[in-house]
Amino acid sequence: MKIEYTLIKTEKNTKARLGKIKTNYGEYDTPMFMPVGTQATVKTLSPEELKECDAGIILANTYHLWLRPGEDVIDEAGGLHKFMNWNGPILTDSGGFQVFSLAKPKDITEEGVKFKNQYNGDSLLLTPEKSIEIQNKLDSDIAMSFDECVGFPHTREYVEKSVERTLRWAKRGKEVFNNPRQSLFGIVQGAEFEDLRRHCAEELVKMDFDGYSIGGTSVGESKDVQYQMVEYSCKYLPENKVRYLMGVGDPIDIVENVIRGVDIFDCVSPTRLARHGHALTKYGKINLKNAKYKKDFTPISDECNCYACQHYTKSYIKHLINAEETFGARLLSIHNISYLINLTKELREAIKNDNILEYREEFIKNYYGRKED
C-alpha cells in the first residue's frame, strides 16, 4: 500500500502539525524521528533493541546496499525487511546525499552521477532510474527520488541549474517506479532561495508524490538559514501529505522545525555521538569521556526510562567507552535514540495542548542553561 498521511491538527500558534501515517507495518504518530541504519542495521543495535527504543520507521541506504551486498541478494532474500529481520517500516535514501558527500562537481551530469566504488575502486554510474530500480528491489516502504543535495557555499546560478536537474531526475525516477507496495517521495531543493524552493516544491506537487522531503539542509549552513529553508519549503507543500526533513537531528533543530511544519526527521547523530562517547540529555549534550564522570554512579538521566538508564551508570558506560568496548556504544545508542524519540513524543503532546512555544522556551532554557550532572 501507499503511505497515508492524516493531519489531525495544527498547533494554535504555530505551523506545528500533529498527524498519523499509515504504513505497510502499522500506524505511527507524527512528528517522529527515524534512526539511521545505512547498511541494513542501525549500528550496534538489534531490531529488538530498536523496538524497545520505540522506533517506528528506520532508514537504510540505497548507495551502500547497492555496492554491498547488492540489491539482487536482498531481493532473493525476500526484501530488506526479511533480510534484516525488521518488521517495521523502512525508508531508503536514494543515494542523493552521496552525490554531495562523495562526488566531485564534474562527476555530475544530466544522465546521473559517477562514483568510484569505495570497496574496489570500480567506476560506477548512479542514475535516477537506477536508484529507483534498486529501491524497488530492496522493497522498502518509502523510496526517495534521486536528487542533488547542494552544499555551501554555492552560487545562485548553480542552484538554479541544480534544481531544474533535480526536478528532471524526480520525473525520470517516477516514470520507472513500479513497486505497488512502495511509496515515492520527491525532494525539495533550492538552497536558501525562496523562489527556487517554491518552484521546486510546486513542480514536485504537480507530479503528485506520496510525500515530500526537504533536502539541502544539514550540510554546514547556520541554524537560521536552515530554519529559513524549511519555512520556504513547507510554505508550498500540501497540507495532506507528509513532510520529511532530511538529515536533521540536533535536538533544538527538531523543536524549531516541528514548529515550522515538519513531520519526520532522520539523523545519524544519535548513533554516531554514541560511538564517540556522547549522550543527549535534557540539559544538553554530555561527553562521557570527561574525567568528571569517572566516579559518577548515577544514570545518564534520572527521567529517562531507556534500558541504559534503567540499568547502568555514567561511570560504567564511561569505562566501556574508554576501553573501546562496543557495549558502551550500544548503551549510548539506545539512550540517544530513545531521547530523540521521546523528544518527538513531548512535541506531539505540546501540539495537542497548543503550548509548543512555551515548550520551546523551557527546552532551550534547560538545554543551553547551566548543565546539571
Place this chain on the structure above:
RNA sequence: GCGGAAUUGGUGAAGUGAUUAACACGCCGGAUUGUGGCUCCGGUAUGCGUGGGUUUGAUUCCCACAUUCCGCC
C-alpha cells in the same frame, strides 16, 4: 670488591654545545547532522638522575655521587 653500560614527561622513546626538547601511546578538552563506524582537531616535560666544574652558552663535554642492568672475583 673490580670492570663496563645506562639514567630525557604518566609510558615507550628520539635528539642537539646555543631559536619553542621529535614522534607515538596515554591523559585532558573539543568536533561530529539524508553515516566511506574505531575518525578528525587542539592541549599536555619552564625540563633531560643529584651536586659540582669547563664554556659567552650545557640536557648534550668533564668530575664526584646515587640508582639500575651486565660481566668477573
